[in-house]
Amino acid sequence: MKKILIASKNKGKIAEFEALLADLPFKVYSLLDFADIIDIEETGLTFEENALIKARFIAENFPGIVVADDSGIEVDVLNGRPGVFSARYSGVNATDESNTALLLEELKSYNNQSERTGRFRCVLAIIDEEKNEKIVDGVCEGFIGLVPVGSNGFGYDPLFKVDIDGLTLAQMSKQEKNAISHRAKAFNKMVSLLKSLS
Numbered sequence: 100m101k102k103i104l105i106a107s108k109n110k111g112k113i114a115e116f117e118a119l120l121a122d123l124p125f126k127v128y129s130l131l132d133f134a135d136i137i138d139i140e141e142t143g144l145t146f147e148e149n150a151l152i153k154a155r156f157i158a159e160n161f162p163g164i165v166v167a168d169d170s171g172i173e174v175d176v177l178n179g180r181p182g183v184f185s186a187r188y189s190g191v192n193a194t195d196e197s198n199t200a201l202l203l204e205e206l207k208s209y210n211n212q213s214e215r216t217g218r219f220r221c222v223l224a225i226i227d228e229e230k231n232e233k234i235v236d237g238v239c240e241g242f243i244g245l246v247p248v249g250s251n252g253f254g255y256d257p258l259f260k261v262d263i264d265g266l267t268l269a270q271m272s273k274q275e276k277n278a279i280s281h282r283a284k285a286f287n288k289m290v291s292l293l294k295s296l297s
Contacts, residue, residue, distance in 0.1 A: 102163030103293075185255070239281040
């Protein structure tokens with residue numbers, strides 16, 4: 100069985116990847132399995148650049164396939180912010196709660212739900228055992244809610260609705276979210292490639 104490493108320490112993100120990879124014949128690892136790997140500084144200005152920075156760094160030392168993602172939320176009235184800074188939007192010691200609070204503060208003058216459009220974007224970089232690189236992406240369009248709702252998921256999920264009057268991603272089951280999420284859409288583009296490498 101071939102090895103595949105998800106270049107992340109985010110438990111929520113890793114769980115999503117493991118669910119998406121469950122039907123493929125790979126032994127799945129994450130950075131949580133390698134305590135000696137240092138944190139990788141994401142210095143890119145785009146999701147693509149950051150995903151490749153992580154994938155290339157890990158691929159130098161991992162004897163298998165590496166998948167790295169960079170993802171985040173883009174809000175139209177904020178000119179695409181938080182974007183690549185989504186995970187650390189509220190500062191160096193950012194938490195999901197502090198990021199969510201800052202985003203809501205910045206949107207407080209936009210009380211009409213139809214003004215609060217945005218999207219989750221995910222870019223995946225995959226490097227195979229021969230160091231070939233591929234990039235795919237996925238987008239989930241939707242709306243930023245007025246208050247956080249739901250306890251599933253992570254990050255900005257309690258704020259994000261695909262339908263203006265619908266559930267947030269944090270109110271959905273894992274299966275429901277994986278059917279529509281930006282990460283699932285990016286992953287689905289990569290499935291045929293992963294199958295060819297298995």
